[in-house]
Amino acid sequence: MIVRWVDDLPDTVPAEKVTEAEAFLIDQARHHDATALNRLGRRLFEVIAPEEADAREAALLAKEEEAAAKACSLKMRDDGRGKTHGEFTIPTFHGAALRKIIAAIMAAKHQTATKGAGAAAERRPTPEAMGQAFCEFIERYPVDRVPHTGGISATVVVMMDLDVLLGRLEKACVLDTGEMISPGEARRLACEAGIIPVVLGGDSQPLDVGRKRRYFTEAQRIAMLVRDHGCRAEGCDRVSGLHAHHKQRWADGGNTDLADGVSLCHWHHNRAHDTSYTTTYHPNGQVIFHRRT
Known part of the structure; x- marks a missing residue:
């Protein structure tokens, strides 16, 4: 970490100032770990050129944000056994925002309000708790904020028989994307705002409007x-x-x-x-x- 930030100093910095900066970080390493040294290294100009430190940090942040935007990625794959795996790279700001959202969903107050008093007392591993909170975030994302594609919002459509919805039949249900889910999961999702249930064989919205309007509903x-x-x-x-x-x-x-x-x-x-x-x-x-x- 010391070498990284010393090497990052502009070539215009005098050699004695570079030596001074390196000595400062070496001294700080006696009391701080690599993470703390990284924060100190970012503000290294405060040691060698205090009057330029703010502008230098602003330029460094802008450069990092540009690089992060270019490196932004999301990879997902379904293993065919009921689980989807993935990894992502996002800018620091979006990571901080997502971390706060996940933390709010994991908070005891929210868990108690949505799942009962016993939910907040469960001691689950942090990765598991964060994963379940992320799933809840996906389910709770407001439907009216989802972009439209092909004239409808990009939400999941769950197809099920009326007897499945009423609990009279246990039968796998199909998503419009081709994946299958259990009848119990389908019944739970049928009452969520972000899921569109299409009940086959039950009452539905009027579908044929003939010449009354040009565009499909x-x-x-x-x-x-x-x-x-x-x-x-x-x-x-x-x-x-x-x-x-x-x-x-x-x-x-x-x-x-x-x-x-x-x-x-x-x-x-x-x-x-x-x-x-x-x-x-x-x-x-x-x-x-x-x-x-």
Whole structure:
């Protein structure tokens, strides 16, 4: 740590000042660990050039933040056994914000208010507690703050039979992304604001509005996703960010209902409106494009 900060000093710093800075950090190392020395090293200019220290630190922080923004990343993979693993790199500010959010969710007051008096008394390992708090944060993220994609908010759709919802049947439930969850988890999620339950066989929102409006409603778009399981263009495997497309153009008398709607990804939706292609809709729901000759 000492070498790092001494080497980081500009070449314009006189040799005697560099020696003075190094001696200062060596002396501080008798009383501080590497973490504390890192903080002291950041303020090393206060020792050799106090009048330049603030500007120097501001420039250093700006440089670090720029590098952190470029290094920002998130990796996720599902192991096929009910767990998703990942790692991320985020700027210090966002890390501090996430740490405060997780700490607030783990706080005894919150745990008692949401899970009862016994929850706060549980002595769980910190990584486990933080992991569960992170899951709670994901579930509680406000739906109205989630960006829309394909006309609906990017929230998880859980498909379940009415008998499963009522507890009369134990049957796996399917997410719109293709993963499966237990019926107990589905029933718990069905009452959460950030989850959209599609109860098959039960009462639902009106889905067919015919000529009353041009654009598909959110309920129609969700029902289309449930029915189509992804982009219906031949050979396409896109399952997210899909558009609701009229098979017969609304301007030409098409209806805004499920029978006249089909899910297409952005690329294939553009092709459906490209006059250099013909579009064929097959009875099985598949859509095939052919270039006009």
